[in-house]
Amino acid sequence: MKRNAPLVLSFIAGLVMILAFFFESQTLTVAENEIQNYGVILAAFALGIASVNLIQVHARNISRGTTLERVYSAILIVSLVGMALVGITKGQNHPTFQFWFNAIMAPSQSTVWALGAFYIASAAFRAFKIKNVDSTVLLISAAIVMLGGVPIGEAIWGGFPGFSKWINDIPNMAGMRGMMIGAGIGAIGAGVRMLLGIERSYLGRSE
Amino acid sequence: MMERITKTDSRVIYAILLVSMIIPLLKPLGLPLTTPAETQALYDLIESIPSGTPIAISMDCSAAGYDELAPGTIAVLTHAARKGLKVIGISVIDAGPSLLQKSIEASELGQKEQGIDYVNLGFVAGGETAMASIARDIKGMYPVDFTGKSTSNMPVLNGVNTLQDVELLICVATGTPGVPEWIRQVGDPLKVPIATVVIAGLVADYAPYMQSKQLVGMVPGLRGAAGYEGLVGKLGRGTAGIDAQSVGHVVILALVVVGNIAYFATKGRGKGKGGKA
Numbered sequence: 001m002k003r004n005a006p007l008v009l010s011f012i013a014g015l016v017m018i019l020a021f022f023f024e025s026q027t028l029t030v031a032e033n034e035i036q037n038y039g040v041i042l043a044a045f046a047l048g049i050a051s052v053n054l055i056q057v058h059a060r061n062i063s064r065g066t067t068l069e070r071v072y073s074a075i076l077i078v079s080l081v082g083m084a085l086v087g088i089t090k091g092q093n094h095p096t097f098q099f100w101f102n103a104i105m106a107p108s109q110s111t112v113w114a115l116g117a118f119y120i121a122s123a124a125f126r127a128f129k130i131k132n133v134d135s136t137v138l139l140i141s142a143a144i145v146m147l148g149g150v151p152i153g154e155a156i157w158g159g160f161p162g163f164s165k166w167i168n169d170i171p172n173m174a175g176m177r178g179m180m181i182g183a184g185i186g187a188i189g190a191g192v193r194m195l196l197g198i199e200r201s202y203l204g205r206s207e
Numbered sequence: 208m209m210e211r212i213t214k215t216d217s218r219v220i221y222a223i224l225l226v227s228m229i230i231p232l233l234k235p236l237g238l239p240l241t242t243p244a245e246t247q248a249l250y251d252l253i254e255s256i257p258s259g260t261p262i263a264i265s266m267d268c269s270a271a272g273y274d275e276l277a278p279g280t281i282a283v284l285t286h287a288a289r290k291g292l293k294v295i296g297i298s299v300i301d302a303g304p305s306l307l308q309k310s311i312e313a314s315e316l317g318q319k320e321q322g323i324d325y326v327n328l329g330f331v332a333g334g335e336t337a338m339a340s341i342a343r344d345i346k347g348m349y350p351v352d353f354t355g356k357s358t359s360n361m362p363v364l365n366g367v368n369t370l371q372d373v374e375l376l377i378c379v380a381t382g383t384p385g386v387p388e389w390i391r392q393v394g395d396p397l398k399v400p401i402a403t404v405v406i407a408g409l410v411a412d413y414a415p416y417m418q419s420k421q422l423v424g425m426v427p428g429l430r431g432a433a434g435y436e437g438l439v440g441k442l443g444r445g446t447a448g449i450d451a452q453s454v455g456h457v458v459i460l461a462l463v464v465v466g467n468i469a470y471f472a473t474k475g476r477g478k479g480k481g482g483k484a
Contacts, residue, residue, distance in 0.1 A: 043333035151238035152453035
């Protein structure tokens, strides 16, 4: 029962969504809408479950971890609970919530994101070497696209934007289309496997 | 000498890049910029939409990528405000509503009236499933807006029940869920034109959608933002940022060139001694 019920539910839900996509029927549309609504509700609950799980993991860190882990985990729990409480009781537009978001969360995430530029610069210096034909083509293409994408490239030579656009529109587009078609076919295969109960990883480790 | 270059401390490279990018941010170079064709296409489309028409903007962007997308988003919102369009803000990323609010307040849309000229509806969990649900029933998915006001009689939502009732959907995207999902759930099935303000790193991924006309316009990274700022005649962080990015790209390429020179100069030196190549 524990294993078969989710499989049957998944099969029915998936079948309804596929049929509703291909056939026009009021009954199927109503069923499709209801399933989508359940999906949104389940996703909202999943956020709650994820929060509980996060608190459990970090509470364990506080009780058993090293000094540094305790500090980090305590900051995480205080921030999580604090923002959730203010957001739920006062609303997300409340100045306190907005302050935490605008003064702490957003700048922190932006900083980590921006650090990537420095690592890329360092990695490019050390690893981007002309060792064979492949790496030479890659390096020349990257240089053209980098210079074609910024005004200084255009100022150096007016042909960079055109070459950059050609690389993006022809070789890149061909590669991207191939990947997208491959991913699409893969998704169909994965969907069929799930519908038929062959793919069961979503049921959890014990299954 | 060349051996020393190959062993340059990473912190030196970080410092070179940091200094070279800070200078143009403080003192922009004012390099001439050609507006990307896809950015011009979005500008022309918004320009052609009659005043009072509703458009939707989905803030599907993380706080991490917001700094790159903010200038483009602000420029597009300013353009929409000047055109008198009704802007309906939605999001399927949790940070989206707060970031959209920041963008609205930084643009000329913030000077207009909330609930009448624009609304920030907030976040719905569920990714692509949520997109499909929002597309079908906006007020059902958003009984209240971001500030907690009821949407049932909100003037900005008059006549807007599904996403088919908007003239354009702009997705501000840093990843998934984002443009491909909106195209699957809204663009293709409901025939709603979709445009995007997108980080430069995703431009290659989304280029096929521009070619197939599943995207009607794109503001790619700071280059697109600077172009759009020029089109609306209000230069801002995008214009300053693209100068910094220009210098950054040149510095990285210069580092690659220096790295290669040092690599070839020292190549094979260590082999005879049994050391590292």
